[in-house]
Structure formats: structure tokens, C-alpha cells
Amino acid sequence: MKRWLKKLEEYWFAEGPAARLAVLRILIGAFALQYVGVRYEMLVKIARTDESLFAPVGVAAFLSGPIEAWLFEAILIATLAANVAFILGWRHRYTGPLFAGLLMWLLCYRNSWSMIFHSDNAMVMHVLILGLTASSDAYSLDALRRARRNDLSARSRWHWRYGWPVRLMCAVAVATYSASIPAMVCNP
Amino acid sequence: MNVITLHSDAGADAGAEAAYNSADSAIVQSTPFGASKWAAAGLSLVMLVVVLLPIRENWKAKPKDDFPLSYFPMFSEVRGETYKVTHIVGLDARANRHLVRHTFAGTGGLNQVRRQIRKTVREGGSANLCQSVAARVAKSKQTALAEVSQIRIVTGEYKLNEFFAGDRKPVREVIHATCGVERSGQ
Numbered sequence: 001m002k003r004w005l006k007k008l009e010e011y012w013f014a015e016g017p018a019a020r021l022a023v024l025r026i027l028i029g030a031f032a033l034q035y036v037g038v039r040y041e042m043l044v045k046i047a048r049t050d051e052s053l054f055a056p057v058g059v060a061a062f063l064s065g066p067i068e069a070w071l072f073e074a075i076l077i078a079t080l081a082a083n084v085a086f087i088l089g090w091r092h093r094y095t096g097p098l099f100a101g102l103l104m105w106l107l108c109y110r111n112s113w114s115m116i117f118h119s120d121n122a123m124v125m126h127v128l129i130l131g132l133t134a135s136s137d138a139y140s141l142d143a144l145r146r147a148r149r150n151d152l153s154a155r156s157r158w159h160w161r162y163g164w165p166v167r168l169m170c171a172v173a174v175a176t177y178s179a180s181i182p183a184m185v186c187n188p
Numbered sequence: 189m190n191v192i193t194l195h196s197d198a199g200a201d202a203g204a205e206a207a208y209n210s211a212d213s214a215i216v217q218s219t220p221f222g223a224s225k226w227a228a229a230g231l232s233l234v235m236l237v238v239v240l241l242p243i244r245e246n247w248k249a250k251p252k253d254d255f256p257l258s259y260f261p262m263f264s265e266v267r268g269e270t271y272k273v274t275h276i277v278g279l280d281a282r283a284n285r286h287l288v289r290h291t292f293a294g295t296g297g298l299n300q301v302r303r304q305i306r307k308t309v310r311e312g313g314s315a316n317l318c319q320s321v322a323a324r325v326a327k328s329k330q331t332a333l334a335e336v337s338q339i340r341i342v343t344g345e346y347k348l349n350e351f352f353a354g355d356r357k358p359v360r361e362v363i364h365a366t367c368g369v370e371r372s373g374q
Contacts, residue, residue: 045295053304058255111255114307115300121256133194168232175239180263182246
């Protein structure tokens, strides 16, 4: 058992470069920015949809009805601002979780109008992982600031801290779509 | 000293950063499984369990889909030979059918509007929906809709193979509401 756990630990916490995780942060952050950005007008229109069609899901489920359209637009703008901070890796310790939370809320609200878009799931989960982990230790304003102060460069540094988030992102992507396998195989 | 963290931006100043790095290195070297790893392992386990939890919905009498945690019903749904869809039909004076785009009924993309039309009809709002679509069609400058004089909200049942082979006629059709398109100047 101990040997098995040791193997699992070695696999899950294998060292990885800070730059790899940072590149994922930038790519996924950029994807999220264009995904939400090009839908800006549509999202604002959706927030003005007839409230009889409102069927809240996810973290929006606590709402008894739709929020005011201006408030939704303010949250949308805040999400886009946090998204830019996420890509730039600015104050990631705060803006990372903030962006992950805002994006989660925004897309839950967007999916609360009688239709769930399953194509958003993996993106939200991946942003959540990147927002909660050390994904701004390279190619970021945080790394630049730290390098100026301490002459420390994490870009080429390898550490388990940068490896497991990538493992988790892969595992979550597989688990997400594996959720339908029992139904396909067992046909309950 | 900052040990139980998943972020590296633990300290803003140089001292904190140095302490952080040395503390983390010490943990990795001196103990087989440090506090930071426990936090990472805990988060990993929680996320994987949470993502897999919706599997239970497959065995429920009334499964409920959610976001972002879903059981992806579209992958396991039993598909029949026919498919029912509630949609808009435009008719001209000779009763020819015209395609009226979903954007006349709502916003948010084809699939969202399709679901919204179905929900509106189910809840008895087909007459209002029909009037609203007819008013928008009347104002539309699309030449393809210039001859449309009547709007219908219908549920059509289509044979998928035949539909995609070119036969667009429904096998069955239920009309929920009919209303005229009243253009100004008529």
C-alpha cells in the first residue's frame, strides 16, 4: 500500500517547470477573454430576457430571480478586467481566485436561461485550477516584480508546485466527460 | 513563513519570498509529504470527486442537469427514429412555408432559444410568443420574409434520416398558436 501511495505521489507531484503552467495560464486566459469578449452584446441582451425563462443553475441557484441588467453588465465588465489581470499575472494571489469566481458566476448566470451550454464546463474548471495555483511564477507581472526585487527568476525553475496543477487539469478534463460513461455502458 | 499555500506569491517583499522558498524546499527535503502537498492533494481529491458526483443523476428517476457539474445527458440519451422540436413557421398567402430564424423569438443562440420556445409553449405562452414574433417579422427588412403573412408556433415531429436527406416535411405537427403579420401601410 505504501509503495502504491509512493508511486502515486511521484506521479501526481512530479516536478514541472514554472513556465509550462504560466503558458497554460496565458493561453486559457486568452481563450476565456475572447470567449466572453465576443459575446459581450449577447450576454447583456440575455440578462434582459423575460424572467419567466430564468432557471438558475450552479452558483446562481441561490437567486430567486434575475438580477438587474445594469448589475449584470457591471459584473461582466469586472470579469473582463479580472481576466486581463489573470493573463498578465498581476497580483495573481488575489486576481486569480477572483477571476475564477467571477467567470464561474458569469457562466452559471449565462446558463440559467433554460439551456446549459456544456462546452463551458472544462474552461471554468481549468480557470479555477489555474486561479488557485502558482501559475503566475513565470511570464507575469508578479514574476517581473519579484525578479526586480530579489533577482529571482522562477521561469526555468522546476518544482512539484508547477506539476500537479497540470495533472489535475488533465484529470478533471477526463473526469468531466467520464461522467457520462456509466449511462452509455450500463444504460440505467 | 508561509507553508500551506498553493500560490507562490506568498510574500510581497524579498524576505517573505526567500523565507517561502527556503521553507518549501525544507519541507520537500525533510518530510515525505509536507503540508503544502496535503493541501494540493486535498484540493485535487475534492475537485475530482465533485466533478464525478453528477454520475448519480444517471440512476435517478428525474435526473437534473447542472452547471458546471453535469452528467452530460446528451451523450447517454436514447435517440429515436424521430425527433420533436417546437419552432416557428412563417406562411405566405399561398400557404408556402418560410424559415423564420430563432433570433425573432429570443437571444442567446439557436439551442437556448429552441429551449425557451419549448418552455414558453409548455407554460401556455404560445399566443404571446406568436404575437411578438409576428410584430418583429412585420418590422423586418429581410426580403425572404416580405411575403410572410402568418406566423405559427408548432411542434413538429421529424424523421431525422429523411430530414437530413432533404425531405423537410414533418411526420406530425401540432399547431400551438397562429397569428397574422400586420405590416404598416397594409
